[in-house]
Every structure is written in C-alpha cells, then in structure tokens.
Amino acid sequence: MQYNKVNDGIIEELKTIVGAANVLTEHEKMEMYARDEVSDQLWEKMPEVVVKPENALQISEIVKLANRELVPITPRGGGTGLAAGAVPMIGGIVLSLEKMNRILEVDTENLFMVVEPGVTTGEVQKTAREHGLLYAGDPCSADSSFIGGNVATNAGGNKAVKYGVTTRHIYGLEIVMPNGDIVTFGGKNVKDVTGYDIVHLIVGSEGTLGIVTKIWLKLMPLPKYVADLLIPFADMQTAIKVVPKIMTAGIIPTCLEFMDSLSIKAAEMYLNKKLPYSDAGAYIICEVDGTSETQVQDDYETIGKLCQENGALEVFVADNKSTQERIWKARKSYAEAIRMLSPVYCMEDIVVPVSEIPKCLEAIERISKKYDCKIPSCGHAGDGNIHATILREGRDDHAWHELKDNVLRELYEVVYQLGGNLSGEHGIGAKRAEAMHKHMTEAQLNVLRSIKKALDPNNIMNPGKVLVLQ
Amino acid sequence: MQYNKVNDGIIEELKTIVGAANVLTEHEKMEMYARDEVSDQLWEKMPEVVVKPENALQISEIVKLANRELVPITPRGGGTGLAAGAVPMIGGIVLSLEKMNRILEVDTENLFMVVEPGVTTGEVQKTAREHGLLYAGDPCSADSSFIGGNVATNAGGNKAVKYGVTTRHIYGLEIVMPNGDIVTFGGKNVKDVTGYDIVHLIVGSEGTLGIVTKIWLKLMPLPKYVADLLIPFADMQTAIKVVPKIMTAGIIPTCLEFMDSLSIKAAEMYLNKKLPYSDAGAYIICEVDGTSETQVQDDYETIGKLCQENGALEVFVADNKSTQERIWKARKSYAEAIRMLSPVYCMEDIVVPVSEIPKCLEAIERISKKYDCKIPSCGHAGDGNIHATILREGRDDHAWHELKDNVLRELYEVVYQLGGNLSGEHGIGAKRAEAMHKHMTEAQLNVLRSIKKALDPNNIMNPGKVLVLQ
Numbered sequence: 043m044q045y046n047k048v049n050d051g052i053i054e055e056l057k058t059i060v061g062a063a064n065v066l067t068e069h070e071k072m073e074m075y076a077r078d079e080v081s082d083q084l085w086e087k088m089p090e091v092v093v094k095p096e097n098a099l100q101i102s103e104i105v106k107l108a109n110r111e112l113v114p115i116t117p118r119g120g121g122t123g124l125a126a127g128a129v130p131m132i133g134g135i136v137l138s139l140e141k142m143n144r145i146l147e148v149d150t151e152n153l154f155m156v157v158e159p160g161v162t163t164g165e166v167q168k169t170a171r172e173h174g175l176l177y178a179g180d181p182c183s184a185d186s187s188f189i190g191g192n193v194a195t196n197a198g199g200n201k202a203v204k205y206g207v208t209t210r211h212i213y214g215l216e217i218v219m220p221n222g223d224i225v226t227f228g229g230k231n232v233k234d235v236t237g238y239d240i241v242h243l244i245v246g247s248e249g250t251l252g253i254v255t256k257i258w259l260k261l262m263p264l265p266k267y268v269a270d271l272l273i274p275f276a277d278m279q280t281a282i283k284v285v286p287k288i289m290t291a292g293i294i295p296t297c298l299e300f301m302d303s304l305s306i307k308a309a310e311m312y313l314n315k316k317l318p319y320s321d322a323g324a325y326i327i328c329e330v331d332g333t334s335e336t337q338v339q340d341d342y343e344t345i346g347k348l349c350q351e352n353g354a355l356e357v358f359v360a361d362n363k364s365t366q367e368r369i370w371k372a373r374k375s376y377a378e379a380i381r382m383l384s385p386v387y388c389m390e391d392i393v394v395p396v397s398e399i400p401k402c403l404e405a406i407e408r409i410s411k412k413y414d415c416k417i418p419s420c421g422h423a424g425d426g427n428i429h430a431t432i433l434r435e436g437r438d439d440h441a442w443h444e445l446k447d448n449v450l451r452e453l454y455e456v457v458y459q460l461g462g463n464l465s466g467e468h469g470i471g472a473k474r475a476e477a478m479h480k481h482m483t484e485a486q487l488n489v490l491r492s493i494k495k496a497l498d499p500n501n502i503m504n505p506g507k508v509l510v511l512q
Numbered sequence: 513m514q515y516n517k518v519n520d521g522i523i524e525e526l527k528t529i530v531g532a533a534n535v536l537t538e539h540e541k542m543e544m545y546a547r548d549e550v551s552d553q554l555w556e557k558m559p560e561v562v563v564k565p566e567n568a569l570q571i572s573e574i575v576k577l578a579n580r581e582l583v584p585i586t587p588r589g590g591g592t593g594l595a596a597g598a599v600p601m602i603g604g605i606v607l608s609l610e611k612m613n614r615i616l617e618v619d620t621e622n623l624f625m626v627v628e629p630g631v632t633t634g635e636v637q638k639t640a641r642e643h644g645l646l647y648a649g650d651p652c653s654a655d656s657s658f659i660g661g662n663v664a665t666n667a668g669g670n671k672a673v674k675y676g677v678t679t680r681h682i683y684g685l686e687i688v689m690p691n692g693d694i695v696t697f698g699g700k701n702v703k704d705v706t707g708y709d710i711v712h713l714i715v716g717s718e719g720t721l722g723i724v725t726k727i728w729l730k731l732m733p734l735p736k737y738v739a740d741l742l743i744p745f746a747d748m749q750t751a752i753k754v755v756p757k758i759m760t761a762g763i764i765p766t767c768l769e770f771m772d773s774l775s776i777k778a779a780e781m782y783l784n785k786k787l788p789y790s791d792a793g794a795y796i797i798c799e800v801d802g803t804s805e806t807q808v809q810d811d812y813e814t815i816g817k818l819c820q821e822n823g824a825l826e827v828f829v830a831d832n833k834s835t836q837e838r839i840w841k842a843r844k845s846y847a848e849a850i851r852m853l854s855p856v857y858c859m860e861d862i863v864v865p866v867s868e869i870p871k872c873l874e875a876i877e878r879i880s881k882k883y884d885c886k887i888p889s890c891g892h893a894g895d896g897n898i899h900a901t902i903l904r905e906g907r908d909d910h911a912w913h914e915l916k917d918n919v920l921r922e923l924y925e926v927v928y929q930l931g932g933n934l935s936g937e938h939g940i941g942a943k944r945a946e947a948m949h950k951h952m953t954e955a956q957l958n959v960l961r962s963i964k965k966a967l968d969p970n971n972i973m974n975p976g977k978v979l980v981l982q
Contacts, residue, residue, distance in 0.1 A: 151756055151867040174762075196705045207703055209712075210680070223955035230865035233677055233895045233936035235666045235716050236948060237960050237978060242679075242712040246705050263762040286621055292644075292733040293803050333763050333811065337804035395700040397621040425703045466703035478706055485693035489967070490707050496966030497959070508707060 046112045048090035056093050059103045066092040075136045078123035081386050085126035089136035096141045098224050098255035106222035108502045116504050117249035119191025122183040125471025127248045131506050139190050148173055152230050153261045159190020159254050175261040178205035182374040193254050196246030198467030203424035204296040209245040214258030217244055220498035229258055248469050249504040251497050265331035267338040270366045272358040273349045274322035278302050278403055280353040281324035285423045286397050287348050293341045297329040298424030299373055305420040309372040312379035317372055327373055376420045384433035388446050394462030396426045405456040406430050409449055427466035475510045516582045518560035526563050529573045536562040545606045548593040551856050555596035559606035566611045568694050568725035576692035578972045586974050587719035589661025592653040595941025597718045601976050609660050618643055623731045624700050629660020629724050645731040648675035652844040663724050666716030668937030673894035674766040679715040684728030687714055690968035699728055718939050719974040721967050735801035737808040740836045742828040743819045744792035748772050748873055750823040751794035755893045756867050757818050763811045767799040768894030769843055775890040779842040782849035787842055797843055846890045854903035858916050864932030866896045875926040876900050879919055897936035945980045
C-alpha cells in the first residue's frame with residue numbers, strides 16, 4: 043500500500059472541517075499523541091497532524107478526505123493502550139476523540155447510558171453509581187482510559203469474571219465507517235437479531251473497521267453488598283492452584299486476581315506503604331457481590347475456607363470501603379508500579395484456559411531462569427489472563443531486543459500448547475500484529491483480511507494494526 | 513445471481529463425499545426438509561437433494577462442490593425455526609446437521625462443553641445438569657431445536673434476562689467457511705481479543721456466512737435455589753406496567769415473561785388442564801435463582817410485593833419442581849397452543865426497549881381492533897421481546913395476505929417509532945428479509961452486503977436469507 047503524506051492542502055481542508063483550533067501541527071503539541079502506555083521507543087511515532095473533531099459529521103468528512111488523498115487515520119482515545127494501537131506507526135492523521143466527551147443520556151428506566159467515545163471510563167462508572175446503577179466494565183486504567191478505547195480494544199478488567207468484558211455491556215454503536223458513512227446498529231433493545239451482529243464485530247476491532255462516535259452502554263443494578271478478600275500464600279504455585287477450585291465451587295466471584303511476589307514488592311515500593319504479608323510468595327485477591335448480605339457472606343466464607351484448606355497464610359476480609367480501596371490500589375497500580383523495577387518493560391497479556399494457569403506460570407518461571415531475567419506476573423486469574431512483564435533493567439538495546447525475542451517466542455509457544463491465545467484484553471495493535479500472523483493459519487487470516495478489505499478497501503483506517511501491512 | 517440445478521453428476525459426487533445412505537432424493541423422504549415451524553405454505557419449498565454429512569471435512573467438500581457448480585446450500589438444524597431460515601427457498605442442497613450429534617467433551621474444570629451442532633439444546637441442558645452445571649440458553653423449543661440452530665439464529669429464550677442470549681454462551685466455533693476452508697476461532701479462553709470477533713459475527717448469521725461444525729459452550733454453576741412466580745392480573749396493561757418496575761428494583765430476575773388472555777386460554781385448551789386464574793387478563797411469569805436461599809426469598813418477595821402494590825390479582829410462588837414445571841408448560845407451549853385457535857398464523861418476534869412495552873401492546877390492541885383480527889401476544893417481557901401472533905382463522909388466501917400486509921406494516925411502523933427492531937430471537941430468515949431491507953438504511957445494508965460478499969462471493973450459502981437475493 044502506498045500512502046501519501048499530509049500536505050498543506052490537506053491541513054487546510056482539515057481546518058475547514060474541524061476549525062483551526064482543533065488541528066495541531068506543532069511538534070511539541072503533537073508529542074503526547076506519538077505514544078501510548080507501551081514503555082518502549084520502538085512503539086512511538088510522531089503524527090503528521092492531529093485533529094480533534096467534535097461530532098460524527100466532521101469525522102465523516104475527515105474519513106472521506108483521507109480516502110480521497112490516501113492518507114492513513116489513527117483514531118485515539120485516552121492513550122492508555124498497551125499495544126501501540128493508537129500510535130500512528132506510519133504517520134498520517136491522528137484523530138483524537140477527546141472533544142467528544144459528553145454523556146448524552148442516563149436512562150434509568152431501561153438501564154442504559156448513551157455516551158460519546160471521549161468520556162473516561164471512570165466518569166461512566168461514577169455517573170452510573172450516582173444513579174444507583176453499575177457500569178460493570180472496570181479496566182485498571184479506568185480513571186484515564188476513554189470508553190471509546192474500551193470499546194475499540196474490548197477492554198477486560200477486574201469484574202469480567204462475573205460481568206464479562208466490555209463487549210457484554212455494549213448494545214448499540216454509531217460508527218463512521220471507513221467510507222465515511224455514518225451508521226447506527228443496535229440501541230436500547232436488549233435482544234436484537236435483525237441482520238448481522240455488526241456491533242460486536244466493531245467492538246475489539248481497534249479502530250481498523252471504523253470510528254465509534256456514540257455508544258449505548260447497558261447498566262445493571264448496583265449490588266447492595268460487596269466484600270473483598272486478600273489472601274497471601276507462601277508461593278505462587280500454591281496460590282494459583284486454588285483458582286480453578288474457587289471457579290468450580292458453585293459461585294461466581296466478581297473478581298479473582300493474583301499478584302506474584304515481585305508485583306507485590308513493586309506495589310509496596312510505588313505506593314510507599316507497607317502491604318500486609320508483603321513477603322508472601324503471592325496474593326489472591328477476590329471480590330464477591332450481591333443483593334443479599336447473607337449470600338455475600340456465604341460466598342466469601344466458601345472461598346476463604348477453600349483457601350485455608352489449600353495453603354493460605356491468612357484470609358483478610360474487607361467489607362468496608364476504605365480497606366477495599368487499599369487492596370485494590372495495590373492491584374490496580376501494577377502498570378505504574380512495575381516502572382519502579384524497570385522503567386522499560388514489555389507487558390504481555392496472554393490468556394489460557396483457567397485450569398492451565400499453574401502450568402503457564404511454571405513455564406514463565408522456567409523461561410525467566412533460562413534467560414536470567416525478571417518476569418513479574420499479575421492478572422485476572424479467574425479469566426486465565428496473565429500480565430507477564432519482561433523487565434529490561436540495565437540491558438542495552440541489542441540485549442533487550444534479543445531477550446524479548448527469545449522470551450516471547452518461548453512464552454507464546456507454551457501459551458499455544460496450553461490452548462491459549464496472545465491477548466486477553468490489551469489487543470493486538472501494532473505490537474502483536476506479527477506474532478498474531480505467525481500463530482494464525484492462512485485460512486483464519488483470510489477471514490480477517492476479507493472483512494477488512496470489504497469495509498476499508500483503501501486500508502486507511504489504522505493500517506498496520508491487528509493485520510500487518512501487506 | 514444465476515444458480516444451476518442439482519444434476520445427476522452432482523448427486524453422484526455428493527454420494528461419493530457422504531456415502532449413498534446420506535443422500536436423499538426421494539420426494540417423500542425430502543418432504544420434512546421442505547419447511548420449518550412457520551405455519552404457512554408461502555414458506556415451504558422442496559429441496560433438490562438432502563445431504564447428511566458426518567464431519568467438517570465432508571461439509572468442506574460439499575461447499576467446494578457447490579461453489580464450483582453454483583448450487584445454493586441451505587444448512588439445517590432441528591427445523592424448529594420460525595423465519596424459514598432453514599427452508600431452501602430457491603432449491604438446491606439442504607445440508608442437514610442431524611448426524612453430527614455428539615457431545616465431544618464436558619470440561620468440568622474450565623466449565624465448558626464442546627459439542628457438534630446436531631445435539632439438541634435439551635440434551636446440552638440435561639448433560640450440563642448431570643454435572644451440576646447450567647447451560648443457560650433456554651429457547652422454548654429446547655427439546656427439539658439443535659444447538660447449531662441456536663447458534664445460527666442467536667436464540668434467546670426464557671433465561672436471557674439474567675444470563676443473556678445464546679451468543680453469550682459461545683466462546684469458540686469451528687466453521688466451514690463459504691469457500692470450504694475449515695477454521696476455528698476461540699475455544700476455552702474466557703477472554704480473547706486476538707483478531708476480530710469472528711465467533712460472534714457467525715453467531716446469528718443464519719447459515720449465510722458459513723456452517724458451524726463444532727461449538728465451545730460456556731457452562732456455569734447450577735443455581736442452588738430457584739423460585740417461580742405466577743402472577744395473574746385483571747388486564748394486560750396493568751400487568752405489563754409492572755415489568756419496568758421489576759427491572760429497576762435492584763434485582764435481576766432470571767426470567768420475566770408475560771401471556772395475554774388469549775394465550776392463556778389457548779394454553780389451557782392445548783394442555784387440556786385448568787390453569788389458575790385462567791380468566792385473568794394477563795399472566796406475568798417470573799423466575800429468580802441464586803446460591804443462597806435467603807437471597808432467592810428476598811428477591812421473590814420484592815417482586816411479589818411490587819406486583820401486589822400494582823394490581824396483581826394473586827401471587828403464586830412455586831418453589832418445587834412439579835409446580836414450576838406446570839407454570840412453564842403453559843408458557844412454553846405457546847407456539848403449539850396457538851394452533852388450537854388457528855392452524856395458520858403469523859408469529860412475530862418484535863423487540864422494543866423495556867419501558868416501551870406498554871405502548872407497543874396498546875398499539876397491537878388498536879391494530880387488532882382496526883383490522884378485526886385476533887393477535888394473541890406472549891413473550892419475554894424482561895427483554896422487551898413480544899411474540900405477537902396474527903391468526904388467520906377462516907380467512908381465504910387473499911384476505912389473509914392482505915391482513916398480514918396491513919398488520920405488519922402498521923406494527924413495524926410502531927416498533928420503529930418506539931426504537932425497537934424486527935426480530936429479537938427468531939431471526940430474519942426468508943420471512944423478514946424484505947421487511948428488514950425496507951427498514952434499514954442503504955448505508956447499513958451496505959455494511960451487511962460487503963461482509964456477505966467478502967466471505968461468500970458466489971452467494972451459495974443460504975442465499976435469500978437475511979439479505980434478499982439481488
């Protein structure tokens with residue numbers, strides 16, 4: 043694919059479409075749009091221009107212009123991505139959704155919220171709570187991630203064990219398609235099989251099949267009772283082997299997380315606060331919720347008992363807000379805390395069937411020893427989703443790239459042997475596109491490519507993400 | 513599109529692929545494949561040949577043959593569809609999945625069942641229950657519908673209010689694509705964003721984008737306590753107005769159904785058994801479940817109280833199996849019971865936002881009076897999904913078609929004004945394809961057509977279903 047550069051004529055047209063104030067071309071103003079949360083210069087690239095449209099019509103005009111001029115568009119939410127999905131790896135236009143940040147409607151009768159993509163996930167959660175309702179999407183980055191980015195990556199997060207990932211909460215989308223058409227699929231109907239399920243094809247397509255401009259989010263009753271458990275174990279294997287036991291105990295926990303000892307230490311350093319049993323080999327963190335106090339009590343007692351019978355050092359129960367927040371702060375700070383150990387790292391997002399987590403963590407330990415590198419791990423145990431993070435520490439460029447290549451090759455091999463996959467919630471973006479191609483069959487890739495080509499024949503929508511550039 | 517007829521050479525090739533015993537060409541043997549559960553000769557058509565493949569490889573061969581010879585293929589499950597989706601409206605090959613009826617695995621560690629498409633939904637439910645687990649898909653036709661058909665139509669059913677429709681329970685599919693490629697997407701990973709969400713695009717695509725040959729179903733813990741409520745009301749409007757109140761009371765019922773007086777009478781006639789308060793204007797049927805007895809009690813007491821405060825004639829609680837079965841028999845027999853009123857009818861599947869159900873039922877009553885016809889209604893109130901059924905009774909062909917045209921035109925108009933849509937769970941099939949085209953925009957249709965064309969350029973997979981023949 044040959045793309046054209048953004049020239050002065052294009053910039054003038056962009057200014058006509060969105061207004062001059064919403065077009066950035068200065069280096070220092072564009073710098074923050076050159077990266078996401080991947081902490082590696084490999085995955086940084088300066089945009090040729092940044093535009094901040096204010097509505098779907100403007101986006102439609104920009105998309106039509108990009109098609110005419112063969113210029114790539116990279117849509118961008120909060121920039122909290124972990125796969126370089128919002129980084130303009132081959133230049134062109136970065137289209138930031140930051141100005142489309144209105145909550146359009148809270149419908150308490152039908153339990154829906156209608157929002158623009160630039161609202162932060164945290165604000166969605168807060169607004170729902172203010173109405174006595176729950177928006178169950180809960181990525182660790184909720185305070186800064188945009189709901190549009192959650193839709194684009196099909197973000198997971200902490201409550202997915204019980205409530206499912208983002209796609210579960212999305213019932214309607216307004217989308218600017220790659221040809222500039224503005225279409226709406228779905229809405230406030232909780233069941234709808236009228237035509238193909240375009241809504242859930244767009245969710246998780248990382249801005250490669252269109253730009254989402256309006257989102258119908260399903261809310262649910264706010265659970266009346268919530269309890270959190272923090273359960274330290276002497277070692278990782280003992281801890282993680284309790285996870286399949288909890289998952290088959292006849293209850294569905296809201297969250298079921300784990301942290302290994304390096305992650306606990308990092309969190310303690312980052313928060314500058316002593317954590318309970320911080321010398322433990324691992325934490326299991328678990329949340330249960332419900333409409334009845336006795337049910338919540340029954341559930342956490344069942345889980346606590348299971349843990350005690352299976353080697354827990356202690357079971358801390360937090361049934362008040364402040365203790366709960368303390369526990370979650372340690373878990374949610376993972377990405378930032380890891381920087382205390384090494385400013386540059388490579389965070390993975392592998393997923394395996396829940397029963398295979400112990401084997402997967404065993405393999406990570408083996409690989410870590412083999413290549414003499416630290417790989418702290420933490421993640422959503424109840425979902426089989428492991429954020430194994432390779433630390434660069436003092437390595438030079440050459441050693442670092444060689445280390446990553448070796449570790450990822452071996453790690454992905456294990457993951458596929460266990461029936462797992464590359465990404466549970468962070469997405470493929472640019473970072474994992476090559477690895478995905480290596481592990482998918484030609485026939486699988488053909489399905490993806492056919493759909494991409496059918497909807498975006500000029501390949502202007504976030505090219506090089508998910509599918510590699512041909 | 514010009515298709516070719518199935519000739520002797522093609523039949524010989526089919527016999528070579530699946531064996532002569534699995535190829536039917538005799539009129540009387542093919543007759544049962546000429547219709548589904550739509551009770552109208554308009555939607556019947558004799559296949560040119562019926563094949564019963566036994567594995568994905570055979571299906572791949574058949575699909576390649578159909579492409580080469582330009583012969584349409586209509587995949588078929590249990591034949592319980594309600595939109596003529598499995599009827600070969602333009603002839604060609606009917607591909608019945610009835611021989612692919614094995615349960616391949618029950619994985620109690622990861623809570624998955626892996627099945628072939630020809631297993632009945634009832635057997636899936638029963639097998640899960642035998643392992644102390646729940647398969648939460650529960651269409652009224654479960655005893656005879658195939659799980660593959662549930663996937664193809666994204667079947668809804670009674671438990672969708674709490675547990676969601678079929679697509680929620682599907683985590684992996686093996687698919688024979690329209691070009692004959694056999695591909696697998698997903699599996700036992702409960703989170704997976706590696707590439708586009710092909711699994712949930714195929715679910716609900718009614719056999720127009722490929723043929724599903726293996727299904728990974730998610731199971732969940734079997735709720736320990738279940739209670740059902742049967743709540744008669746003096747009239748439909750009083751009954752239905754309680755639905756949004758229940759849905760916003762802070763609990764999520766498992767099922768929330770309604771039946772109007774005609775439906776109750778029909779069920780009574782069909783079951784030949786007196787139903788409680790069968791002179792009532794409407795029933796609300798509600799189920800709650802959970803892991804704790806007190807929670808289930810609290811929940812049904814909240815609902816019962818709400819109903820009593822809002823005009824219920826009585827609140828019957830069934831917390832034992834036999835009374836529960838009696839209640840559900842009345843509700844689940846709807847499709848069969850309606851035949852007692854009129855052997856020919858047109859059952860609709862409209863869906864509206866929950867808060868709009870009262871207005872929608874008002875409109876149905878108005879339309880029924882205007883055209884002097886009976887339109888019994890019943891359905892999944894908690895999902896906004898209404899099975900309004902136009903009865904033919906003694907009308908001649910001309911009067912019947914005129915009646916249907918008039919009623920559907922006005923009904924669909926109301927549904928769209930209320931923000932609703934054509935089909936909640938039965939699908940578009942052949943029956944609603946024209947109506948769908950009338951109500952979708954060109955831009956929406958273009959998205960659907962592009963995907964169909966990209967994956968099935970020869971349009972051999974169930975042509976004329978969902979999208980009309982061009």
